Amino acid sequence: EAGVAQSPRYKIIEKRQSVAFWCNPISGHATLYWYQQILGQGPKLLIQFQNNGVVDDSQLPKDRFSAERLKGVDSTLKIQPAKLEDSAVYLCASSTGSNQPQHFGDGTRLSIL
Amino acid sequence: AQTVTQSQPEMSVQEAETVTLSCTYDTSESDYYLFWYKQPPSRQMILVIRQEAYKQQNATENRFSVNFQKAAKSFSLKISDSQLGDAAMYFCAYRRGGTASKLTFGTGTRLQVTL
Numbered sequence: 001e002a003g004v005a006q007s008p009r010y011k012i013i014e015k016r017q018s019v020a021f022w023c024n025p026i027s028g029h030a031t032l033y034w035y036q037q038i039l040g041q042g043p044k045l046l047i048q049f050q051n052n053g054v055v056d057d058s059q060l061p062k063d064r065f066s067a068e069r070l071k072g073v074d075s076t077l078k079i080q081p082a083k084l085e086d087s088a089v090y091l092c093a094s095s096t097g098s099n100q101p102q103h104f105g106d107g108t109r110l111s112i113l
Numbered sequence: 114a115q116t117v118t119q120s121q122p123e124m125s126v127q128e129a130e131t132v133t134l135s136c137t138y139d140t141s142e143s144d145y146y147l148f149w150y151k152q153p154p155s156r157q158m159i160l161v162i163r164q165e166a167y168k169q170q171n172a173t174e175n176r177f178s179v180n181f182q183k184a185a186k187s188f189s190l191k192i193s194d195s196q197l198g199d200a201a202m203y204f205c206a207y208r209r210g211g212t213a214s215k216l217t218f219g220t221g222t223r224l225q226v227t228l
Contacts, residue, residue, distance in 0.1 A: 003157075031214065042117070042204050042218025043158070056215055089156060098214040104158035 002026065004105035006092050012111045018080040021108045025073065025094030031055075033102060034067055034077050035091040043091055049075060050098060079110075087112045115140045117207050119219035126195045127227050133180075134190045134222045136205030144210030147181065147188045152202040152221070161203070164188065166210070192224075200226045 005024040013019050025032050030051050035043035046065065048056040051072040060067070064083070069075040079086055089109050093102040116139045126132035138147070149161040164172045164181050171179050176196075180189045192199055205219040 033214075040220065042206070042220050043216070044218070045215050048214065091156075091158065093158070095214070098212050099208075099210075100214075101160050101163070102214075102216065107156045109156075 004092055004094050004103055006090075006105035006108055008108055009106065010109050010111075012113065013082055014113050015084055016081040018078065019082055019110065020076050020078045021090050021092075021110075023075045023077070023092030023094075023105060025075070025092070026103055029094035029096055029103070030072070031095045031098050031100070031102075032069055032075050033093040033095075034075070035093065037089040037091055037107070039088070046077070046090075048098075055098065082110075082112050084112050086110060115142070115145075115207050115209070115217050117205050117217050117219040119205055119222050121222045122220075123223045123225070125225040125227060126192070126199075128195055128197060130195055131191060131193045132195055132224065134192075134203050134205075134224070136188045136190070136219055138186050138188060138205070138207050140186070140207065140209075142209050146208045146210065147179075148206040148208070148216070149177070149179070149188075149190045150204045150206060150218075151199075152204060154201070158204070162190065195226050197226050197228075200224055 032049040034046045037043040046060045049069045067077045089107040091107045093104045095102045145166045147164045176193045202221045206216045
């Protein structure tokens with residue numbers, strides 16, 4: 001079984017620039033999550049999708065972050081404009097259902113200069 | 114709000130020895146799940162073990178076992194016969210029961226395994 005795929009693996013941008021991350025969940029997984037993991041901290045949920053609908057985006061900074069999962073499969077997370085404090089690893093995870101084990105991708109390491 | 118606390122930023126264990134990683138949590142819920150995740154340097158988070166709060170029996174997965182103390186809100190991970198491949202960050206995580214699926218993570222414990 002192929003795992004959760006994320007790209008790019010690394011991204012370096014200057015503050016105030018825009019950036020987008022892509023996630024392809026495990027086939028058949030209806031639930032998709034984006035987490036932000038700041039250095040030295042545990043992951044924090046940014047947004048959860050059930051198919052193409054948003055279930056929880058309470059911790060998503062909506063003034064600069066956006067995410068979509070248009071066809072209920074792939075998802076993109078965008079930051080516009082980026083701030084220094086957005087430097088982190090962005091993890092995507094998927095599961096067959098909302099209360100099933102989550103499978104994580106390798107993450108995208110974002111560095112803001 | 115639920116919180117998860119891991120008070121050991123780093124731990125070290127010799128190969129073949131046993132180590133215990135600590136985790137405490139705070140919740141007012143009665144139905145919840147607790148997890149230990151392993152994150153090797155490659156960064157992919159892997160589920161190690163899971164415990165349902167309603168189960169009194171401690172979960173076990175091969176060399177990994179937990180000591181779940183519900184009244185004390187404590188959930189420690191014991192790794193027996195430690196191997197070099199066990200070196201990683203270990204995160205304790207909480208999830209409320211029912212249809213909720215948001216995971217709340219602790220800050221992690223970095224485990225070093227020495228020869």
